[in-house]
Amino acid sequence: MxxxxxxxxxxxxxxxxHLLYKEEFExxxxxxxxxxxxDEALKLFDTIKPDLVVLxxxxxxxxxxxxxxxxxxxxxxxxxxxxSAYPEYKQDLASWASDDYIVKSFDLTDLKESVKRHLKx
Numbered sequence: 001m002x003x004x005x006x007x008x009x010x011x012x013x014x015x016x017x018h019l020l021y022k023e024e025f026e027x028x029x030x031x032x033x034x035x036x037x038x039d040e041a042l043k044l045f046d047t048i049k050p051d052l053v054v055l056x057x058x059x060x061x062x063x064x065x066x067x068x069x070x071x072x073x074x075x076x077x078x079x080x081x082x083x084s085a086y087p088e089y090k091q092d093l094a095s096w097a098s099d100d101y102i103v104k105s106f107d108l109t110d111l112k113e114s115v116k117r118h119l120k121x
Contacts (some may be wrong), residue, residue, distance in 0.1 A: 005031040006119050009050035011041040011067060013059040013081070017104070021054065025115070031107050033070060038062030045071055050078065052118055054111065055098070057084040073095050079118035 008030045018034040025032045031091045033048055035041035053071060055065035066094055068080055074076070079099040100114045 005029060006051040007031045007033065007048055008115065009033045009035065009041065009044055009048065009053045011035045011038070011053060011059075011064070012056040013037065014056075017056070020106070020108075024112070028112065030115075038064070038067040041067050042070055045074065049075075052115060053078060053080045053114070054083050055080055056104075057082060068097055081111070081118065096101050 006029075007030050008021075008025055010018060010025075010032060012018060012021075012034075013036055015036075018036075022032045022034065033044055033050065035044050040061060041053075041055070044050075055064045055067060055071075059067075064084070066081070071078065071080055080097075081100040082098040082104060083102045085104040099118055101102060102111045102114055105111075
């Protein structure tokens with residue numbers, strides 16, 4: 001195990017998404033951390049200092065847009081990819097602050113490409 005693995009933080013309130021993303025991204029060689037809520041995500045963000053965040057918008061409590069704002073205030077250089085089941089949020093003015101917007105799908109090709117692209121920068 002090399003300690004140069006890139007750390008991903010997956011923030012989503014659906015357990016199935018965590019399991020899918022964890023399995024898929026660990027297979028790609030990433031270290032994957034999960035948070036089920038905005039509050040949990042912000043605590044983990046400070047603790048693990050992820051290289052990239054995959055963030056859902058629609059969550060109970062603090063929504064993804066608020067989480068995004070706080071993460072970007074703390075660490076403007078950390079890429080945040082919004083992954084939402086709702087394509088209409090892409091037009092939301094607040095989502096402009098994210099580095100990418102991927103509509104959720106069980107085909108993770110677009111998401112994986114985006115993660116690779118943002119981690120190479």
